[in-house]
Every structure is written in C-alpha cells, then in structure tokens.
Amino acid sequence: MCLAIPGKIKSIELQHNGLVRMAKVSFGGITKEASLEMLPDADVDDYVLVHVGVAISKVNEEEAKKTFEYLEEIGELGELEDVDDYLPKKDES
Amino acid sequence: MKYMNEYRDPELAKKYLEEIEKTVTQPWAIMEVCGGQTHSLVKNGIIDMLPEQVTMIHGPGCPVCVTPLNLIDKAIHLALNEGVILCSFGDMLRVPGSKINLLEAKAKGADIRILYSPLEAVKIAEANPDREVVFFAVGFETTAPANALSLIHAHRKGLTNYSILASHVLVPPAIKAVIDDDESNIDGFLAAGHVCTIMGNSEYHPLSATYNVPIVVTGFEPLDVLQGILMVIRQLEANKAKVENQYSRIVKEEGNTEAQKMIFEVFEIRNQLWRGIGEIPESGYAVKEKYAAFDANKKFSISIEEAPEHPDCISGQIMKGIKKPFECPQFGKKCKPSFPLGAPMVSSEGACAAYYHFSGLIEA
Ligand code: SF4
Numbered sequence: 468m469c470l471a472i473p474g475k476i477k478s479i480e481l482q483h484n485g486l487v488r489m490a491k492v493s494f495g496g497i498t499k500e501a502s503l504e505m506l507p508d509a510d511v512d513d514y515v516l517v518h519v520g521v522a523i524s525k526v527n528e529e530e531a532k533k534t535f536e537y538l539e540e541i542g543e544l545g546e547l548e549d550v551d552d553y554l555p556k557k558d559e560s
Numbered sequence: 561m562k563y564m565n566e567y568r569d570p571e572l573a574k575k576y577l578e579e580i581e582k583t584v585t586q587p588w589a590i591m592e593v594c595g596g597q598t599h600s601l602v603k604n605g606i607i608d609m610l611p612e613q614v615t616m617i618h619g620p621g622c623p624v625c626v627t628p629l630n631l632i633d634k635a636i637h638l639a640l641n642e643g644v645i646l647c648s649f650g651d652m653l654r655v656p657g658s659k660i661n662l663l664e665a666k667a668k669g670a671d672i673r674i675l676y677s678p679l680e681a682v683k684i685a686e687a688n689p690d691r692e693v694v695f696f697a698v699g700f701e702t703t704a705p706a707n708a709l710s711l712i713h714a715h716r717k718g719l720t721n722y723s724i725l726a727s728h729v730l731v732p733p734a735i736k737a738v739i740d741d742d743e744s745n746i747d748g749f750l751a752a753g754h755v756c757t758i759m760g761n762s763e764y765h766p767l768s769a770t771y772n773v774p775i776v777v778t779g780f781e782p783l784d785v786l787q788g789i790l791m792v793i794r795q796l797e798a799n800k801a802k803v804e805n806q807y808s809r810i811v812k813e814e815g816n817t818e819a820q821k822m823i824f825e826v827f828e829i830r831n832q833l834w835r836g837i838g839e840i841p842e843s844g845y846a847v848k849e850k851y852a853a854f855d856a857n858k859k860f861s862i863s864i865e866e867a868p869e870h871p872d873c874i875s876g877q878i879m880k881g882i883k884k885p886f887e888c889p890q891f892g893k894k895c896k897p898s899f900p901l902g903a904p905m906v907s908s909e910g911a912c913a914a915y916y917h918f919s920g921l922i923e924a
Binding site for chain 1: 808
C-alpha cells in the first residue's frame with residue numbers, strides 16, 4: 468500500500484467549483500486520476516509521484532541524474548576525502 | 561523524461577556493489593526502515609550480493625503490519641455488526657484479527673470494499689446516502705495527506721455518513737524507539753524516501769546528531785537502495801554521522817508543505833500502539849476534535865476487548881530487527897502467506913512475506 472509511482476500529467480480538470488484540481492496521469496500506458504491539491508504548481512507534462520490517488524511530489528529531472536553520476540563524483544572526490552580524515556572527527560551538519 | 565527505468569540497470573548495480581565492497585573495512589549493521597525497501601532488497605537479490613560485513617536489518621516500516629490487532633477487530637465488528645460499508649486498502653484484508661480477518665468477514669456477508677484511494681471512499685459515501693461508510697485509514701506519513709484529504713472532501717460536500725478509522729504511524733519516533741531498545745544494535749539507517757517526500761528531512765537531523773548515527777533518505781529502486789547503503793557505509797567508515805538525501809529527485813529538504821498543512825488541519829500527534837512492538841510515544845496521528853464527526857472511533861462508540869497475539873508469532877522481534885524471519889520457528893511451517901500467524905507474513909512489505917516469496921519457498 469505504500470507504493471508511490473511516477474507518471475506524466477496528461478490533462479487537468481477543475482472540480483468542486485474550481486476548488487479541486489484533478490489530473491489524468493499516465494503511467495506507461497495506464498491512465499489514472501490523481502488529485503493535485505498538494506502540488507499547486509504542477510502542470511500538464513510534469514512528472515509527478517502518485518500515492519493512493521494523490522500526487523505528492525514533482526520529479527526533479529536535474530536531480531534524477533545524480534544516482535548515475537554519484538560513482539564518478541566520489542571517484543574524483545577521493546583525494547578531498549583523505550584530507551578530511553586529518554581534520555577533527557564528527558561532522559557538525 | 562530520462563531516467564525512469566535506469567534505476568534497475570544491472571551493470572550499474574554491479575558498480576555500486578563493487579564500490580561498497582571496496583569501501584567497507586569492518587562489519588556494519590544497517591537498518592532499512594521501510595518495508596518497501598525490504599521488498600526491493602530481497603526481491604532483487606541485493607541481500608545476497610552485499611559483502612559479508614554488511615548486514616541489512618529490516619525495520620518496522622510496514623503500516624499494515626503494525627496496525628493494532630484491536631483496530632482490526634474493530635473494523636471487522638463495524639462491517640459485520642453495524643451495517644457499515646467498510647473500505648480498505650487491499651493489503652489489510654488478510655491481516656489476522658483475533659478471530660477472523662476482513663476477508664473472512666466479507667465471506668460472511670459484510671460489505672467490505674477494496675479501494676486504491678481514500679478519495680474513492682468519499683464517492684461511495686456520496687452514492688450511498690443511507691449507509692455509513694468507513695475508510696480504514698492506515699499508513700505512514702506518506703498516506704496521511706490522502707486520508708486527511710478524503711475527510712476534507714467529505715466535509716466540503718456536506719456528507720454526514722463518512723468517517724475514517726485512523727491508524728497512522730510515524731517514522732522518526734520509531735527510529736528512536738529502535739535505537740533506544742537495548743537488544744538492537746544498528747550503526748546506520750536508510751530512511752524511507754516517501755515519508756520524507758511529505759515531511760522533509762528536518763526531523764532526522766536531531767536524531768542523527770543525538771545518537772551519532774548516519775541517516776540516508778533513500779528511494780526504492782535497486783540502484784537507490786544500493787546508493788543509500790554506500791552513502792551510509794562511507795559515513796560510517798569516515799566516522800561521520802549526518803543526514804544525507806539520496807532521493808533528491810523526489811525529496812525536498814522541507815518536504816511537501818501543502819501536504820503537511822493538510823495533515824495538521826485534520827490530525828494531531830498522539831501516542832500510538834504498534835502491533836508487535838508496543839506503545840511508542842508521539843508516534844501516531846489522531847483525528848482532531850474539530851473533525852470528531854468524521855472519526856469512526858468516536859462516531860461508533862465501540863469497545864472491543866484487547867486480544868492477545870498468536871503465541872507463536874515473534875513479529876515484534878522481527879520488526880525491531882532483533883531476529884530474521886527464518887529464525888522464527890513457525891516461518892514457512894505453520895506460518896505462510898496463505899495462513900499467516902502474524903501481520904508481517906501478509907503484506908508484500910512485511911519482512912516475513914518478502915523472505916517467503918523470494919527465497920525459493922513460493923507456495924504451490
Ligand atoms: S514467520 Fe509468521 S509467525 Fe513468525 S514472526 Fe513472521 S508472521 Fe510471525
């Protein structure tokens with residue numbers, strides 16, 4: 468039941484005298500309705516994460532790359548990390 | 561959009577595994593809090609591919625599994641004896657009550673409907689003005705906004721025949737309870753990405769700092785989980801303890817503030833009983849007094865006696881990460897998905913069911 472899946476907004480319709488924004492969201496072929504009440508700035512063509520009939524987050528395409536770049540990045544940062552080891556332990560952030 | 565299926569790329573998964581192997585120099589125990597991640601770890605065989613020094617411990621993160629037995633009995637009573645239309649997510653149906661489960665109640669003639677979304681329950685209430693409709697609102701922070709929204713929709717429509725039977729559980733207090741438990745010994749955590757999608761990461765910074773444990777907010781695809789594990793191990797090996805966000809394509813530091821508003825319009829924080837674990841302070845949501853008319857607990861003043869758990873089920877120890885499912889003497893013997901003794905054998909996010917389905921024990 469905790470499943471949340473990303474899909475693309477195909478169209479948006481106003482319901483309840485404009486109070487409620489409902490979207491048709493396509494999940495690779497299957498289309499379902501999702502409420503956009505928690506994503507006021509979501510628009511047609513945006514990718515959103517939908518959970519039990521409610522869109523809860525926009526998928527950030529820039530950030531989506533990071534998982535693929537992470538390994539390269541840590542490769543490059545290797546030396547910096549070594550420097551870190553000589554500094555006082557324990558990160559404050 | 562690019563990067564939708566690439567999170568399952570086996571080549572990249574291998575690179576991540578190699579990097580984990582290179583990085584780890586000593587044994588570490590890492591808990592994935594969320595059952596969705598347990599499912600991903602077991603289903604994709606990641607558990608078996610991790611280096612020996614890395615032990616994954618499965619956390620209490622399955623709302624279906626921790627919904628109190630008493631509340632399931634209540635739902636069954638409402639459906640069977642009070643003539644209500646009881647709506648529920650599908651996973652709740654086979655969870656054992658003290659005598660029967662919801663599916664058996666349905667077979668006995670109770671009007672129980674399986675829904676994908678609580679918003680559908682409001683439509684059912686609208687279409688059946690002469691019946692009471694109750695939605696069995698279980699879930700983590702992820703599901704709370706949708707459940708709250710159903711109540712707001714019903715309120716807006718002026719419905720008086722809709723209410724929710726709420727059993728919401730919250731992740732940060734559960735992490736704290738797990739760390740405070742003397743029997744558990746966990747070095748780092750993968751936090752549940754979809755919970756943080758709603759609540760953001762702010763609650764985790766004090767936890768990480770107080771207990772000096774790395775917490776990495778992590779997604780659910782194989783690569784997400786592997787990257788999360790690597791990030792935790794890198795911190796541990798460098799003697800660091802901070803909150804990092806692996807799932808930044810979805811999770812913003814502040815979470816979804818609109819959804820938070822929706823939650824706190826309807827719910828307030830209370831102590832909550834977790835099935836198999838016990839009461840955890842300030843770890844659940846109750847419907848606010850303002851919306852008492854939509855609170856099934858108040859609307860139908862039912863009191864059902866507390867019943868004991870099945871004596872053979874050790875689900876509490878499983879969910880606190882003290883034991884693995886196959887260490888339960890009943891696992892695969894008296895307890896199977898077709899005849900579960902405890903909730904973790906029911907839900908696809910339950911640790912026992914995940915082990916059962918993906919370790920060559922599939923039922924004929
Ligand atoms: S295998 Fe069954 S009896 Fe054992 S802990 Fe899991 S749910 Fe309970």
